[in-house]
Amino acid sequence: MPLLLHPPLLRFAQPPGGLDLAATLDCGQAFRWRPHPDIPGCWQGVAGRHPATLRMEEGDVVLETPRPEEAFWRRYLDLDRDYAAIHEIFRGDPVLAQALDCCPGIRVLRQDPWETVCTFIISANNNIPRIRGIVERLCEGWGEPLGEGLYGFPSPQVMARLTDQDLAPLRAGYRTGYLLASARLVASGEVDLDAIGELPTQSALKELCRLRGVGVKVASCILLFAYGRVECVPVDVWIRRVMERLYPAGWPPAVVPYGGIAQQMLFHQIRQNPRLGLEP
DNA sequence: CGCCAGGTATGAT
DNA sequence: ATCATACATGGC
Numbered sequence: 001m002p003l004l005l006h007p008p009l010l011r012f013a014q015p016p017g018g019l020d021l022a023a024t025l026d027c028g029q030a031f032r033w034r035p036h037p038d039i040p041g042c043w044q045g046v047a048g049r050h051p052a053t054l055r056m057e058e059g060d061v062v063l064e065t066p067r068p069e070e071a072f073w074r075r076y077l078d079l080d081r082d083y084a085a086i087h088e089i090f091r092g093d094p095v096l097a098q099a100l101d102c103c104p105g106i107r108v109l110r111q112d113p114w115e116t117v118c119t120f121i122i123s124a125n126n127n128i129p130r131i132r133g134i135v136e137r138l139c140e141g142w143g144e145p146l147g148e149g150l151y152g153f154p155s156p157q158v159m160a161r162l163t164d165q166d167l168a169p170l171r172a173g174y175r176t177g178y179l180l181a182s183a184r185l186v187a188s189g190e191v192d193l194d195a196i197g198e199l200p201t202q203s204a205l206k207e208l209c210r211l212r213g214v215g216v217k218v219a220s221c222i223l224l225f226a227y228g229r230v231e232c233v234p235v236d237v238w239i240r241r242v243m244e245r246l247y248p249a250g251w252p253p254a255v256v257p258y259g260g261i262a263q264q265m266l267f268h269q270i271r272q273n274p275r276l277g278l279e280p
Numbered sequence: 281c282g283c284c285a286g287g288t289a290t291g292a293t
Numbered sequence: 294a295t296c297a298t299a300c301a302t303g304g305c
Contacts, residue, residue: 127285173301236286
């Protein structure tokens with residue numbers, strides 16, 4: 001069997017601050033990556049309409065993908081952001097220093113906005129394995145075939161024409177209606193996801209909340225995980241507990257501009273060890 | 281059976 | 294404005 005599913009190779013020199021693929025691709029910000037069944041440390045999946053297999057080699061990122069779209073992947077993996085400098089700031093705070101020891105190479109992705117809208121609508125009051133399953137069935141049913149059993153994420157135009165019955169196989173429950181209503185708002189241009197990228201964070205948040213099934217928390221996830229607004233902090237039950245307990249006055253001032261990255265590290269750490277947020 | 285899962289929408293104070 | 298409750302589904 002070929003080692004390389006997607007022969008054309010793309011290689012990026014070790015980014016500042018490093019990259020931990022497992023921590024980054026499997027930490028609850030993206031739902032379409034899975035460990036390669038045979039090759040340890042290797043991940044395969046789809047970003048938007050771009051399939052790929054990823055692995056690390058001596059600190060470098062190595063990507064197998066049908067077309068070598070370097071700019072796309074550089075942006076997707078946030079390789080141009082200096083995480084080493086951000087880690088330096090986090091080192092000044094005992095809690096974040098500890099989180100950093102736990103997951104040093106975690107990065108915040110810049111995913112496709114529409115895909116992120118949908119995956120986080122689905123995430124509400126749901127668990128991660130089930131979110132994965134619903135997203136997978138959505139793409140297999142309505143996404144563009146990309147070969148090798150992979151599918152792109154269906155566009156808002158395609159989803160806007162679907163019915164409740166079309167999406168019944170997803171088993172998404174009441175979120176199905178939210179997906180369809182949101183697809184129609186985006187497809188009609190009533191909510192403009194490109195324009196939102198140019199808005200100040202507060203206005204962008206408000207605009208995203210016009211979508212069905214999108215409240216403040218989901219909107220924050222979209223700004224953080226699709227638009228690179230790393231100051232945005234999605235507050236779920238876990239993070240709320242941690243913040244109340246450990247940062248009653250909010251982040252240290254130097255951390256504020258990178259609160260979303262700090263949040264992501266803490267979330268990852270909690271998932272590995274649920275103690276952090278809970279006890280005295 | 282009841283509880284929970286990266287919440288949100290809705291209607292009542 | 295704040296607060297309680299229902300909401301589909303599946304795993305434990």
